[in-house]
Amino acid sequence: MKKFLLGSLLLCGLSATGQEQLPADSLLPEALVTAYGIRPGQGVAAAVSVLDRTAFMSNGEASPLYALNELPGVRLEERAPGSYRLNIRGSSLRSPFGVRNVKVYWNNLPLTEANGTTPLNLLDVALYRQVEVVRGPAASYYGAGTGGVLNISSLERSGLQSGPEAELAAGSWGYRRLKAGYQQAGSQQQWRLGATQLHSQGYREHSDLLRQNVFWTGRHQLSPRQQLETNLLLARADYSIPGGLTAEQFAEDPRMSRPLSIERNASVHHRYALAGIGHEWTIRPGLGNRTYLFGSSGFYDHPFITDYKRDFSAGGGLRTLFEHTRQLGEHALQLQAGGEYQQGLDLARNFGNRAGQPDTLNFDDEIRSRTALAFAQADLYLRQQLSLSAGLSLNWFANDIFRLWDSAQQRSYRLQKSFDPVWAPRIGALWDISRAWQLYGQISRGFSPPSLDEIRTNEGSLNQDLEAERGTNYELGVRTSLLKGTISGSLTAYYLHLQQTITSFVTEGSTVAQFRNAGETRQRGLETQWQLQLLRTPRWQLESALSATWQHFRFARYRQQENDYSGNALPGIAPLSSSASLHLRYRQGLRLSLMHQATGSMPLNDANTAYTDPYQLLNARLDLRLARWQSSGLRLFFSGQNLLNERYSLGFDLNAFGNRFYQPAAARTFMVGISLELE
Template identity: 40%
Template sequence: MFRILSLLLLTVLPLTLFAQTRILVLDAQSGDPIPYVSLKGNNIAAYVVDEKGQVSLSLEQPTEMRFSHVAYESKTQTVPVSGTLTVSLQRAENSLSEVVVSSFDTERPLLEQAAGIARVSEADLFRFDETSMVHAFNTKPGIRVEQRAPASYRISIRGSSLRAPFGVRNVKVYWNGVPFTAADGTTPLNMLDLSNLENTEIIKGPAGSIYGAGNGGVINFSSSQDINENRISSDLIFGDFGMTRYRFGLSQKMEEGGIKVSYVKQKADGYRDHTAMDREVVQLTGHFRPSENQRLTTQLLYSDLFYELPGALTASQVEEDPSQARPGSAAQNASIDQQSMYGVVSHDYQFHPNFSNKTSIYINTVDFENPFNLDYKKETQFSYGGRTSFTYDAIWGSIPVRLIGGGEYQFSKTAAQNFGNRAGQADTIRFSDELQSTTAFLFQQVEAELSEQFLLTLGLSENFSSLDIARNIDAIRGMPSQARRTFDPVIVPRIALVAKLNATAAIHGSISSGFSPPTIDEVRTNEGTINLDLEAEKGINYELGYRSSFNQGGINVDVSAFYFKLDETITTFTNDQGVVLFRNAGATDQKGIEALVDYALIRNQLTFIQELKLTHTFTGHYFTFANFVQGENDYSGNDLTGVAPHTLVNQIDIRTRPGFYLNFTHQFVDDIPLNDANTVYQEAYHLLNARTGWRGSIGTTLDLEVFAGVENLSNASYSLGNDLNPFGGRYFQPAAPRNFYGGIKVGLKY
């Protein structure tokens, strides 16, 4: 008996000790084996599959492992202690047919979206110094972000910054699915750090059929992702002109969700005099799943921002010393001091496999203080709002359709006071107002798959908005007053068609209407005027585009041409006191072509250079005033102010097997007219930026990156944002010359 038991033990024990798991890694689309995929898990050795996509390994217990390959999306999966496991990997988002975007409230591949859409990923942001979004966004065709001082942004999508002397206007911005643009039409974009922007989708041109007001377009920021690991991370970046940025992050996975917290502090002295900035941002995110059909997300964002305003210079001042501030800016403490709290709750519910809803609500508070050369402004704002969207998939006859419907509501109340400015301190009050802004709209959309080749979209929204201004103190006129403007309801339609030529190519066309009422800052200006006669801009956009991918996503092409006819265009001018005012300028004709081509010269996991990728983008904006007469001046036919007719961007990205990388960016910007008469221009310039570093893992728990870079490599003289139609010839806001930066990132899994 003892011999039999011993024999059985000797037979079974080796099987137990040497039990192995055979893993086969396949391409999810083709089913072909993927060679040389790396496998990493906590506290175990790393593995690499062979040329047939196979590997065998011995484990003491089921282990969660990460599968990664340069040409595929990484995937985490639990590996058992024995048996055979087949793992399918999705190709990396190189092919346009595989890139899924959620624009127009529907998730579809970019190939099936009938609109000009640009994506800015984390990888795009990490090609530069990570202190602002400016350079990454400016690599996309049709988009220009300006920064006249650190943290002072102005966004132009297809020339929409014409009416934005400061701040972000005429563009609707969302953050994690809720409105980030306030009810009064302004957007505090400078309160966001790059760590709050993990993915961005930009719709170019009017999208009012589902997003309401804004002729320029829509920006959808996203920072919320599933928390699938416990992780501590920290970044440190430093550079010329006193720039430092420090970030700390913590992710904690929970049984049915997780929490994430991050803290960022960024400071800089600035290249020009009086351009220091200091910002702290805290974000707390929670993801929870109350049931299989529900998802609850909470977001809390707090930002404390201070930055100085150097002011614009004349041409002679730029020639004398481009680093100087406008005379008086420092003495008057021209600056922005802003604290903002933004709270969001989002709830997704899947009622049925074909019927779902997403509802989000937010509350926002802002304390704002702005001493300027001519006055001193203080504002306290409280706002709230929300958005809900229902999606239903059905079959009408033999045609699959998707029905989308919902609404959005926003309200803001602001206590605004304007004082005199005496040596940087608030002096005698000039006027004090209570401002209320309300905006709301309903939207409906039908998507019909007429056949395997044709997708038709019909959209419509009904929009309502109003402004209330109660002037409680008026030192100029001596008596209180009341002003109210209710804009006529606006119906905004859109029709779009996608025709798929094959699995990786499609053409698209659309006709979309848009409108943009004046913001509260345009109706109520700093010198005390209340301009209730300012009309909303209205326009129609016609667009035709082509997208295709070749060589399994190795080559991608995205081209679109458009014609945008805009009426009641709002433009800026400056009075003899230097105060920016606004007026309707008749009509503009905006014709353009935008193109992107990227291709991988090398994409091979086995070679030293694993990937060599080139990207080229071209923007041709041929915008003119169709009918613009001001007094004795007829500007009809002139080029649209502030818009470069041609922009070209070239990018080179290199990744190597040891982990070293190089990103190189060249940007050409054509001459930009700076006044309506087209008598003053910013000269064309070439801008060169580069970043290099090493990115890899040490062991199974530590991720590390070390990098360094240079901006404005060729030391070009240029501006990232100019003043348009200023008084006294103060057009220019010089940008920094050649400057360097470096940093380190550490991530620890626990």
């Protein structure tokens, strides 16, 4: 265990752009935190980290994976190229694939749909201009999810420049990437238009990927008191699913695919559109409103080894927020109140799979999903040294599943599942001990209802007994910025008591994951980040820091038929992990980034009878400016991932049938390209 942490300590680095909100005397680039709608320049009593576009560029724009995994408590997995699973403080326990238990927004529009699913795999990393990650339950302001919140912005919130952007890159395993776009910054409007295409043949058999994005995002000043936001995303993703391997298969040949994956064309084909409009209105000084209207539509075609799914979805909703600020002598009071509503329709059919083509209809469903929350929050700032926060939300969630045909039962029927309304409170306090030190604490309640894929599983059952997870989170943190920001960092401790925990299992004779409420879990953790300015001269800049995570997650009460797993470690959670990076920049346009990530051994099933080996990743990127005009630079870059050539998985199938836990990641990988980027 000590060995894998040592590599990160030697590099001692995390990108300075991946910092948490620090006291104002920090010389590091200050990230604009907007979580919980706090006032600009104020800290927030929560674990919030911000990444800007340089963090993603330093890791190469092939994937957001390595940049997000630099953050403590965050793990983005890629079980197959383009197939993401997001884990924030253990949130992916119940997720065989995709994103669960984390609320995701794109440009203030909910990417998480009313049915609980999030198509994060559709987004190219070019859309990640700034990312804000809230770790821990945030239901008092954002609704469902005990893991946290991911806010993705495609326009920087400050320091905008005008100019073109482009990229042409190629690399190992048939990797090819194209990007083209333009960004306009002005006093009255800012907008960005772009298109991307990424193609890869994949490291493993049957793991090719094609992803295309066309996107637009803009801010338009209508008047001194009104601003309009417009957003459009058109996305396509086609990727093959090589499937999980046993430990023996993984050791023999990690590039092989699971038997029948090729014969039955296990793959995903997804078409998606999301559009939204936002209006910000300063009604009068100290009183304003922000309202967002949005709609989405998608088609999902998914042949798998055991079946064949074809779904059409459409949905929409709104989020509105009123904010009132008032000076109370030397103090200030901020009041917020609003709501969010989403509704979705899914037309979902499940067939048998015959040589990769849909066969006999198994079941045909018409599904309506609804989710809503009303929330309010008060923040009291006392002489700029102490701030107190109190928030509360009321949440509703319901599914109406009309099974038009069930071939097994030879009939149609209906399941209406409405969950009891959930109150989610939060209280927090932030104390500026001095100009260099901040101390914060919070207590928050969170909840997470089962997603549609957990209620309606692939083998055809409708699980009406599943209840929402509910948890209470206790958190204490300290932040510091010393020597005028030369050294800065944070340390966070938390304890989450989760009840009605949803876990996955596979019944005897079946290969399909099903879900149940498994009792209680107790999740304790420590998260730390440290940034250092090692060198800053007119010509050279060297930055270094470290992030590390300790997670002690246990089943407090969990029985599975005759087996008692109480006290066992939660599968898919590494007790220790760390990430480090070192960034060297030269004024004439040379940039070198080194990144090291280490992950400890973790259990792969509830019984804790199978464990992974710990692994370390070393990535590097070198780029050189060839020419520059106005605000854009033409750059040549070289990058390498997994330079230590580790044999590892970037994602696992937990509690997998036949012990097929492993989803092998690529061996040593290289890329070269040329880019035109704003500097």
